[in-house]
Amino acid sequence: MSRTPSHSRAVLLADVAEMYFKEGLTQAEIAREIDVTRSMVSRMLTEAREKDIVKIEIVRRFNYDPDLQQALQETFNLEGAVVFHSPEVSRRRYLTYLGAAAAQVLQPYLEEEGLVVGTAWGTTLGATIEALEVEKSQDVTVVQLVGALGERNLIFDGHQVVHRLADKLGGQGYYLNVPYIVDKPETVESLMTVQGVQETMLQMKKCDLGLFGVGSTDLDYSTFYNAGYLVLEEMRGLAVHGAVGNVCGLYFDIQGSPTAREFQRRSITIRKRDLVTIPLRFGIAGGQGKTAAILGALRGEYINYLITDSRTAADILRMNKNS
Numbered sequence: 001m002s003r004t005p006s007h008s009r010a011v012l013l014a015d016v017a018e019m020y021f022k023e024g025l026t027q028a029e030i031a032r033e034i035d036v037t038r039s040m041v042s043r044m045l046t047e048a049r050e051k052d053i054v055k056i057e058i059v060r061r062f063n064y065d066p067d068l069q070q071a072l073q074e075t076f077n078l079e080g081a082v083v084f085h086s087p088e089v090s091r092r093r094y095l096t097y098l099g100a101a102a103a104q105v106l107q108p109y110l111e112e113e114g115l116v117v118g119t120a121w122g123t124t125l126g127a128t129i130e131a132l133e134v135e136k137s138q139d140v141t142v143v144q145l146v147g148a149l150g151e152r153n154l155i156f157d158g159h160q161v162v163h164r165l166a167d168k169l170g171g172q173g174y175y176l177n178v179p180y181i182v183d184k185p186e187t188v189e190s191l192m193t194v195q196g197v198q199e200t201m202l203q204m205k206k207c208d209l210g211l212f213g214v215g216s217t218d219l220d221y222s223t224f225y226n227a228g229y230l231v232l233e234e235m236r237g238l239a240v241h242g243a244v245g246n247v248c249g250l251y252f253d254i255q256g257s258p259t260a261r262e263f264q265r266r267s268i269t270i271r272k273r274d275l276v277t278i279p280l281r282f283g284i285a286g287g288q289g290k291t292a293a294i295l296g297a298l299r300g301e302y303i304n305y306l307i308t309d310s311r312t313a314a315d316i317l318r319m320n321k322n323s
Contacts, residue, residue: 099127245293256300
């Protein structure tokens with residue numbers, strides 16, 4: 001194969017990538033082939049990835065537990081459950097596994113025409129969206145179901161989740177351009193009169209599918225607390241009212257009953273009565289510190305399709321039997 005200086009930069013980078021990834025040549029062999037240094041070949045491979053000349057696809061295959069899946073579905077009357085085996089890994093790596101498993105489950109659902117998808121926020125949804133590989137469709141709507149966390153929490157924020165998912169699906173987003181929590185109930189009432197807010201709230205009622213993480217009130221596992229959005233006093237106040245977790249910022253106790261009502265009167269999010277009318281409500285959650293929150297979400301019917309790992313699934317079933 002002839003490589004001449006007349007080749008454009010993009011062609012040269014593609015040639016180098018092809019020799020390395022497809023032909024199996026070493027960087028030293030490529031360096032001799034095109035008459036450059038080995039370190040320059042290394043930089044070219046990095047540049048090829050940065051310019052999307054090289055795209056790496058990782059196909060992750062999971063082992064599933066059909067017995068736990070069936071037990072969850074029958075115990076909580078779910079539309080579906082996916083339970084995968086996860087090795088002992090860090091929380092960050094675990095989120096990668098969880099997101100990849102969820103993406104595989106969600107792919108066929110997200111390719112339906114005319115779909116309206118409601119989303120919450122959080123690191124779990126971020127990992128799921130990152131792992132998604134779907135065909136783009138202009139006929140998809142993504143709706144933000146929870147008010148914003150603010151600029152300091154862009155990774156977790158609902159705006160960012162909607163933007164990234166709408167971009168992946170090739171659809172349009174409806175944003176809830178108000179804070180999640182405000183100073184008093186009267187502020188909520190005032191903001192709810194804003195036309196843009198009313199339009200998004202109307203779209204919430206049209207959702208065919210919801211994508212939710214499940215938040216915990218355990219301080220070590222609370223996104224709100226660890227991101228600095230809710231202070232310790234507020235977290236303690238939620239615990240006093242028996243809150244174990246939330247879906248879309250809607251807090252509930254271990255039985256799944258709404259709680260912390262005064263706090264909720266200051267929050268701007270989808271109403272529970274609208275949330276439970278969404279036909280498919282995917283809860284993507286798992287790991288240490290999440291068991292009670294997921295159990296409450298299942299009992300309260302905040303979710304009706306659970307994606308989790310085998311250890312978490314077994315813990316949920318055990319806790320449900322004992323409480």
